[in-house]
Amino acid sequence: MHKKAKSLGANEILELVFIYLAEVSSLKKPDDILNVLASMGRVLTSADRCSIWLVSDDKKTIWTKVAQGIDKLDMPIDSGIVGAAMSKGQRELIEDAYLDPRFNKDVDKLTGYTTKSMIVIPMYNYDDTIIGAFQVINHKGEIEKFDTQDMERLTLASTYAAETLISTNLAIEMQETQKEVVFTMGSIAESRSKETGNHVKRVAEYSKLLALAYGLDKEEAELLKQASPMHDIGKVAIPDSILNKPGRFDENERFIMDTHADIGYQMIKNSKRPLLKAAAIVAREHHEKWDGTGYPRRLSGEDIHIYGRITAIADVFDTLGSDRVYKKAWDDEKIFQLLIDEREKHFDPKLIDLFFENLDSIKEVRETFKDVYEEKIDLKRDKQITILGAYGTKAKGHATTAFSLIVKM
Numbered sequence: 001m002h003k004k005a006k007s008l009g010a011n012e013i014l015e016l017v018f019i020y021l022a023e024v025s026s027l028k029k030p031d032d033i034l035n036v037l038a039s040m041g042r043v044l045t046s047a048d049r050c051s052i053w054l055v056s057d058d059k060k061t062i063w064t065k066v067a068q069g070i071d072k073l074d075m076p077i078d079s080g081i082v083g084a085a086m087s088k089g090q091r092e093l094i095e096d097a098y099l100d101p102r103f104n105k106d107v108d109k110l111t112g113y114t115t116k117s118m119i120v121i122p123m124y125n126y127d128d129t130i131i132g133a134f135q136v137i138n139h140k141g142e143i144e145k146f147d148t149q150d151m152e153r154l155t156l157a158s159t160y161a162a163e164t165l166i167s168t169n170l171a172i173e174m175q176e177t178q179k180e181v182v183f184t185m186g187s188i189a190e191s192r193s194k195e196t197g198n199h200v201k202r203v204a205e206y207s208k209l210l211a212l213a214y215g216l217d218k219e220e221a222e223l224l225k226q227a228s229p230m231h232d233i234g235k236v237a238i239p240d241s242i243l244n245k246p247g248r249f250d251e252n253e254r255f256i257m258d259t260h261a262d263i264g265y266q267m268i269k270n271s272k273r274p275l276l277k278a279a280a281i282v283a284r285e286h287h288e289k290w291d292g293t294g295y296p297r298r299l300s301g302e303d304i305h306i307y308g309r310i311t312a313i314a315d316v317f318d319t320l321g322s323d324r325v326y327k328k329a330w331d332d333e334k335i336f337q338l339l340i341d342e343r344e345k346h347f348d349p350k351l352i353d354l355f356f357e358n359l360d361s362i363k364e365v366r367e368t369f370k371d372v373y374e375e376k377i378d379l380k381r382d383k384q385i386t387i388l389g390a391y392g393t394k395a396k397g398h399a400t401t402a403f404s405l406i407v408k409m
């Protein structure tokens with residue numbers, strides 16, 4: 001595949017393009033696709049090197065996503081001929097870089113390479129903003145410069161590269177949006193019932209941990225982690241007077257409260273998205289009990305979906321350990337005793353065993369996502385506001401911060 005395109009006729013060029021694009025179509029990972037497209041660009045133009053540059057998220061720098069023959073480079077966005085081509089949105093065909101005042105010699109100094117000829121093609125996003133650039137350096141063979149035909153061939157490779165980048169970015173964007181929306185919906189439901197700030201995050205993490213210990217594969221454990229914060233989504237339909245009642249429920253109130261499991265399921269059951277399908281199961285089955293005394297369907301044993309059995313333990317364990325409107329947090333000894341007592345009654349015995357086998361990791365999660373209480377005084381209103389917040393957890397993959405306010409007069 002490393003013949004020189006320069007000496008090739010039109011048919012052979014076409015053949016090369018087909019060979020490379022066939023290889024591209026057999027690949028799934030965007031990085032592999034971009035690598036092959038960079039090779040295609042290099043071979044089609046008889047270049048010595050090819051790099052694919054991308055604009056960083058903060059739009060301040062450009063960096064080499066693919067850099068054949070050199071280490072990854074990072075430069076200010078307006079730097080060099082690549083920067084100039086991107087800011088003007090223009091293709092560049094350069095005979096001798098050192099005669100061009102825009103050329104950034106620092107790159108050569110860094111790499112110990114001597115740049116002479118160059119082509120740069122800007123790459124566009126679907127909304128016509130620039131996402132990066134395709135660049136080849138140094139034409140090989142007797143003629144040291146590229147020509148306009150090379151530029152056209154490189155444009156072909158760069159168009160494919162841009163499409164790969166666009167579809168990857170869109171897929172990531174969609175997944176992230178879905179995760180954030182689902183998590184936020186869960187937080188809204190929990191904050192209405194004055195659940196502590198990080199409750200849903202801890203439930204998510206405990207669920208993933210137990211899922212992995214149970215033997216579910218990584219993808220499914222991750223799916224449950226993202227779905228479990230939705231367990232109480234049905235509470236959005238429960239009146240405040242019941243949801244936040246300090247004392248015990250009477251029979252009627254208990255009946256209304258218990259409908260939240262089925263309401264949550266009805267709300268999302270029609271979605272075709274795997275994440276929401278999982279969330280629907282969790283919402284419906286997180287109050288079922290192993291011995292068949294739970295609700296809403298009085299399922300028992302393994303008739304209860306594993307997502308429901310796992311979320312049940314994660315939810316109860318976390319709820320008992322947090323302060324609530326109607327009670328203070330229990331200490332560990334009391335909580336662990338309850339889990340043991342409820343083994344084979346409320347909870348799946350195998351999962352209770354796994355819970356205790358993994359107790360160190362569970363405690364670690366509890367520590368990482370513990371609730372942070374931040375006191376603020378509102379001088380104008382002369383009220384003290386306590387924010388139950390979820391701080392410092394952004395790095396853990398949750399961009400959304402859940403919090404609730406308690407105003408003390």
Ligand SMILES: [Fe+2]
Nearest residue numbers: 231232286287
């Ligand atoms: Fe619930």
Ligand SMILES: [Fe+2]
Nearest residue numbers: 199231232315
């Ligand atoms: Fe909960």
